[in-house]
Amino acid sequence: MDNKPSLSQYFGDKEVPPASQFFDEIGTSPSDMIQSIYLGETEGNQSASGSIFPQNMSASFSQQKVPEEMTFTNVLPTVSGSTAVPAASLPDPSTFFDTIGPEPQIVPTKSTIASPSILTEALDGLSIKNQPVDKEADRRRDAWLPNEEAKKTLMKAQSSPKGSFFPEREVLTMPGLVLEEELADALQEVAVKYLGVSSAGSRGVVRAEHVSRDEAGLRELLRTGYLRAAVNLTHVLISAAGQGVGRMHRPTKHTPRSLQLWLTRFAVMLRIKLTEPLLKEAEPFGDFNKPDMFYEFYPDSYEGRTGSLVPFSLRLLVAELPAHVGKPEEAVDRLYAMLDTIQTMLSNLREGKTEDGSATISEQDKTESIRLWMGRETRVNHSLVNCAIAMKDYRQAARILTTLQQQSSSPGQKRAICSALCRLWLLAGHVRAAMTCLDNAREARHHICPTPDVREYVDLGLIDIAHGKYQEAYNNFARAADQEPTNIMVANNLSVCLLYMGRLKEAIAVLQKAINSDPERGLNESLLINLCTLYELESSKTNEKKINLLRMLCKYKNDTIPNVLECLKL
Amino acid sequence: MDPKEVVEHLVALKVMRLTKPALISPKIVTCDSKDLPGNILNNYLKDDATSVTQMETLAAGQFLLLPQSFGNIYLGETFSCYVCVHNETNNPVQSVSIKADLQTNSQRILLTTQQNLSPTMLDVDETLSDVIHHEVKDLGTHILVCEVTYMSNYNTLASFRKFFKFEVMKPLDVKTKFYNAESDDVYLEAQVQNITSGPIILEQVSLESSQQFNVKSLNEVDDGISVFGDVTLLQPQESCQYLYCLTPRENITKEIKLLAAAKNIGKLDIVWRSNLGEKGRLQTSQLQRMTPDYGDIRLTFEKLPSKVSVEEPFDFQCKIVNASERTLDLILKLRSLQDSSLLWCGISNRKLGPLEPGQSLFINLTALPINTGLCNISGVSLLDLFLKRTYDYDDLASVFVY
Numbered sequence: 001m002d003n004k005p006s007l008s009q010y011f012g013d014k015e016v017p018p019a020s021q022f023f024d025e026i027g028t029s030p031s032d033m034i035q036s037i038y039l040g041e042t043e044g045n046q047s048a049s050g051s052i053f054p055q056n057m058s059a060s061f062s063q064q065k066v067p068e069e070m071t072f073t074n075v076l077p078t079v080s081g082s083t084a085v086p087a088a089s090l091p092d093p094s095t096f097f098d099t100i101g102p103e104p105q106i107v108p109t110k111s112t113i114a115s116p117s118i119l120t121e122a123l124d125g126l127s128i129k130n131q132p133v134d135k136e137a138d139r140r141r142d143a144w145l146p147n148e149e150a151k152k153t154l155m156k157a158q159s160s161p162k163g164s165f166f167p168e169r170e171v172l173t174m175p176g177l178v179l180e181e182e183l184a185d186a187l188q189e190v191a192v193k194y195l196g197v198s199s200a201g202s203r204g205v206v207r208a209e210h211v212s213r214d215e216a217g218l219r220e221l222l223r224t225g226y227l228r229a230a231v232n233l234t235h236v237l238i239s240a241a242g243q244g245v246g247r248m249h250r251p252t253k254h255t256p257r258s259l260q261l262w263l264t265r266f267a268v269m270l271r272i273k274l275t276e277p278l279l280k281e282a283e284p285f286g287d288f289n290k291p292d293m294f295y296e297f298y299p300d301s302y303e304g305r306t307g308s309l310v311p312f313s314l315r316l317l318v319a320e321l322p323a324h325v326g327k328p329e330e331a332v333d334r335l336y337a338m339l340d341t342i343q344t345m346l347s348n349l350r351e352g353k354t355e356d357g358s359a360t361i362s363e364q365d366k367t368e369s370i371r372l373w374m375g376r377e378t379r380v381n382h383s384l385v386n387c388a389i390a391m392k393d394y395r396q397a398a399r400i401l402t403t404l405q406q407q408s409s410s411p412g413q414k415r416a417i418c419s420a421l422c423r424l425w426l427l428a429g430h431v432r433a434a435m436t437c438l439d440n441a442r443e444a445r446h447h448i449c450p451t452p453d454v455r456e457y458v459d460l461g462l463i464d465i466a467h468g469k470y471q472e473a474y475n476n477f478a479r480a481a482d483q484e485p486t487n488i489m490v491a492n493n494l495s496v497c498l499l500y501m502g503r504l505k506e507a508i509a510v511l512q513k514a515i516n517s518d519p520e521r522g523l524n525e526s527l528l529i530n531l532c533t534l535y536e537l538e539s540s541k542t543n544e545k546k547i548n549l550l551r552m553l554c555k556y557k558n559d560t561i562p563n564v565l566e567c568l569k570l
Numbered sequence: 571m572d573p574k575e576v577v578e579h580l581v582a583l584k585v586m587r588l589t590k591p592a593l594i595s596p597k598i599v600t601c602d603s604k605d606l607p608g609n610i611l612n613n614y615l616k617d618d619a620t621s622v623t624q625m626e627t628l629a630a631g632q633f634l635l636l637p638q639s640f641g642n643i644y645l646g647e648t649f650s651c652y653v654c655v656h657n658e659t660n661n662p663v664q665s666v667s668i669k670a671d672l673q674t675n676s677q678r679i680l681l682t683t684q685q686n687l688s689p690t691m692l693d694v695d696e697t698l699s700d701v702i703h704h705e706v707k708d709l710g711t712h713i714l715v716c717e718v719t720y721m722s723n724y725n726t727l728a729s730f731r732k733f734f735k736f737e738v739m740k741p742l743d744v745k746t747k748f749y750n751a752e753s754d755d756v757y758l759e760a761q762v763q764n765i766t767s768g769p770i771i772l773e774q775v776s777l778e779s780s781q782q783f784n785v786k787s788l789n790e791v792d793d794g795i796s797v798f799g800d801v802t803l804l805q806p807q808e809s810c811q812y813l814y815c816l817t818p819r820e821n822i823t824k825e826i827k828l829l830a831a832a833k834n835i836g837k838l839d840i841v842w843r844s845n846l847g848e849k850g851r852l853q854t855s856q857l858q859r860m861t862p863d864y865g866d867i868r869l870t871f872e873k874l875p876s877k878v879s880v881e882e883p884f885d886f887q888c889k890i891v892n893a894s895e896r897t898l899d900l901i902l903k904l905r906s907l908q909d910s911s912l913l914w915c916g917i918s919n920r921k922l923g924p925l926e927p928g929q930s931l932f933i934n935l936t937a938l939p940i941n942t943g944l945c946n947i948s949g950v951s952l953l954d955l956f957l958k959r960t961y962d963y964d965d966l967a968s969v970f971v972y
Contacts, residue, residue: 141602141604215606218606218607219606219607219608219610222607222610222611223610260605260606261606263601263605263606263607264605264606264607267599267601267607267611268607268611270597270599271597271599271611271614273597311601311602311605312602313600313601313602313605317599324597379600379627382627382628383598383627385628385629385630386598386627386628386629389629389630390629392768392769392805393805394769394801394803395801395803398801412624416622416624416625417625419622419625420622420625420628420630421630423593423630423631423632424630426593426846426847427593427630427845427846428769428771428803429769429770429771429842429843429844429845429846429847429848430771430773430801430803430843431773431843431847432773433800433801455622455623455632458632459632462593462632462634462846465590465591465634465846465847466590466843466846466847467847468847468849488619489619489620489632489633492619492633492634493632493633493634496591496634496636499588499636499652500588500591500701501701502652502699502700502701504652504654504697504699505697520617521617521618521619522619524618524619524620526594526619526620526633526635527619529635529636529638530634530635530636533586533636533638534636536584537584537586537652537654538584538654538656538697539582539584539656539658539695539697540582540584540656540658541658560614
């Protein structure tokens with residue numbers, strides 16, 4: 001890629017066509033994604049996405065195989081040349097800005113392609129009024145159980161005559177922004193410092209200014225990797241929703257949209273390790289158990305809707321938060337509280353009732369709901385394991401993983417968990433247990449493929465490393481590399497082995513080759529740390545090599561790496 | 571690095587300690603695909619080279635990260651490091667060699683390098699490197715001294731040294747307790763405490779007995795399964811207690827003098843592992859027990875049943891050993907104490923002896939239990955005719971009467 005703007009550059013990844021990404025967001029995620037990440041997203045794929053759109057749109061949007069140029073999120077003229085969308089329908093930033101208010105207005109559809117704002121809302125899955133929505137899917141996704149105290153307030157809200165319900169201050173969630181300053185593009189800053197203004201360019205700024213100031217723009221920034229610019233944009237959008245700087249501890253109106261904005265902000269802040277302000281901003285939300293976090297609190301706006309306004313991912317993220325600042329014990333408490341609620345809901349579902357146990361549901365609904373919530377249960381369990389690993393409480397981690405392994409439904413899952421257990425024991429130094437787990441993983445693997453695959457060879461290599469047999473480990477990693485020559489992780493592990501075998505030069509060469517062959521994936525934080533460690537070991541004149549890496553980062557990566565200087569040891 | 575070093579050397583020396591690498595995972599941030607960020611963040615996670623396919627949300631990765639700090643080092647572990655000399659000039663450098671040794675409080679150890687002992691030529695940008703291993707056998711301050719010698723531009727040998735200081739700490743605290751049983755067996759309780767800063771796995775704890783004893787480990791149940799379960803994982807400050815039974819070898823049991831002198835029990839051999847299999851091994855010094863003081867006469871009961879029926883007489887043996895230096899003339903007295911549940915059958919005031927020093931004598935005894943419950947064998951006394959001294963043996967054993 002060169003510096004000239006091109007379509008693929010603006011859409012980040014060459015491998016993933018923009019169209020498919022676009023459609024992933026509206027719930028047509030490939031099923032392997034559901035299984036692997038345990039997002040628990042199980043809502044009806046084609047049917048759900050179809051029903052979100054007005055009928056006249058389904059023809060062009062409900063299929064995966066839409067021409068790639070169908071990209072509404074991009075507003076750069078370079079793209080419009082190749083797009084099938086009429087220029088008139090391209091989003092105008094000013095109209096986007098209008099939709100930022102706390103109550104999204106639905107702009108009437110003028111053309112067959114629909115106005116950008118309606119599209120945005122439809123894509124967000126956040127449309128509230130006048131939209132044909134899948135009620136079951138909404139209920140399932142939003143379900144959550146209020147605690148006893150919140151229940152009382154919600155009862156009051158539901159039973160009070162219209163307009164006569166005035167809640168106490170104590171029951172309100174009153175968030176506000178804390179991080180005031182605008183974040184600069186971190187990579188850009190480093191580049192300016194080390195490469196000079198001219199070669200650093202100013203793409204980041206341009207990018208941030210060209211996207212629409214709304215959810216679509218936000219997603220565009222995320223997709224292209226301008227994470228700090230995305231945080232800045234959430235600042236704008238959240239302020240417009242009345243929860244900006246200085247609004248903390250003041251009553252405010254929550255909408256699913258405002259909470260989605262907070263989710264986006266928190267998720268990105270976590271990724272770029274802005275944990276301190278994140279903790280402060282998350283604090284007013286507590287554990288999202290205040291009654292105003294439930295739909296029943298707003299009988300006028302969301303009649304008949306149940307569950308919580310809080311997206312599950314936000315709830316989980318905030319529960320996990322203490323683990324990211326060295327307090328995994330606190331995270332464990334919160335996660336177990338979540339697990340408790342989930343299990344209550346699951347037991348209601350298994351009895352053929354809704355999550356809150358208030359009504360009965362159809363068999364298909366039951367199956368879908370159980371699938372969703374079991375997926376989420378697994379996701380919480382994974383977080384618990386991660387906390388246990390962070391606390392080096394390997395016994396607890398192994399206990400949870402063993403339970404998950406016993407519950408696993410497919411050989412693939414079983415195998416993946418056994419393999420994870422193997423590595424867990426290696427972390428603890430229990431080599432014998434690791435070998436037993438690897439045997440179990442191998443047995444499960446036989447059900448999937450007859451010969452060892454990359455994962456198995458790598459696990460074998462890791463066990464060799466635990467035994468201090470670096471040559472054997474190297475051989476196992478080399479077998480893995482035979483199968484997947486472009487696998488960055490395998491190349492990295494080969495390189496680490498080479499160092500322990502006393503072959504520094506080769507170790508460096510392997511990593512450099514890995515980066516050059518796949519810069520997008522190869523320019524990984526941890527790999528950069530390894531490579532720069534090797535550079536520093538080799539010679540005292542490392543600056544030029546590190547600057548070269550920085551150049552590559554500028555060329556291939558945007559503002560996604562939280563700590564460029566640390567990675568490059570500059 | 572030494573800031574005083576002003577001389578520009580043609581080669582640079584770098585040293586890195588090679589502890590085990592770490593397994594790293596990405597920052598796990600996920601969303602539902604219907605959330606505002608959609609699958610964008612999920613895709614970041616999936617595409618991250620450090621994440622494991624289909625287990626992205628679990629932080630048990632496969633990606634190795636090189637050690638980023640010196641870390642701690644404990645007695646019994648192996649100190650490994652990478653030593654690297656790099657030609658920093660634009661010309662070849664002749665006769666480059668590295669020498670490394672380790673100075674402890676007590677000694678100076680030459681670390682054998684695997685290769686490159688003879689001076690070699692380093693071409694432009696070439697390196698001379700080696701991996702050094704050394705099992706740490708001393709506590710306290712260690713100084714790694716690396717010396718590099720090369721041919722300078724003036725055709726003279728130039729050299730410089732670098733020093734790397736580190737502290738070797740104690741990994742384990744071992745506390746022992748001995749119990750001398752009446753049967754001459756010795757029970758050893760060994761408490762192994764983890765005093766490192768992280769969790770460790772006790773891979774092997776074994777007692778190598780001395781010549782005088784046979785050892786039986788009491789830490790496994792019948793089918794060889796450890797009583798501690800699958801995992802002997804010790805968090806910092808936690809300890810694990812092992813129990814061993816040592817039986818004196820036959821040649822020793824026969825001679826009460828040898829038995830009294832058998833102080834050496836054996837050595838504990840402990841192998842542990844920590845982060846990614848980092849291994850350590852320690853052996854304790856010879857463990858010594860306090861031998862029991864047998865006095866002049868040693869009396870033990872043998873062949874005593876553990877439970878007997880009430881009002882049915884039972885038989886057992888009484889073993890008397892002369893632990894003194896002289897020949898003994900003894901009288902055995904059997905008294906039925908007032909509140910005792912046992913009545914003696916047979917002859918009291920029986921004369922025994924003479925008993926030579928070191929010799930033993932077996933006497934058959936019969937008793938009749940008259941009450942149920944746990945009952946002490948009491949009322950046996952020996953009278954030393956020479957010293958006119960009476961020895962009472964009231965609490966040596968008990969029997970369950972039902």
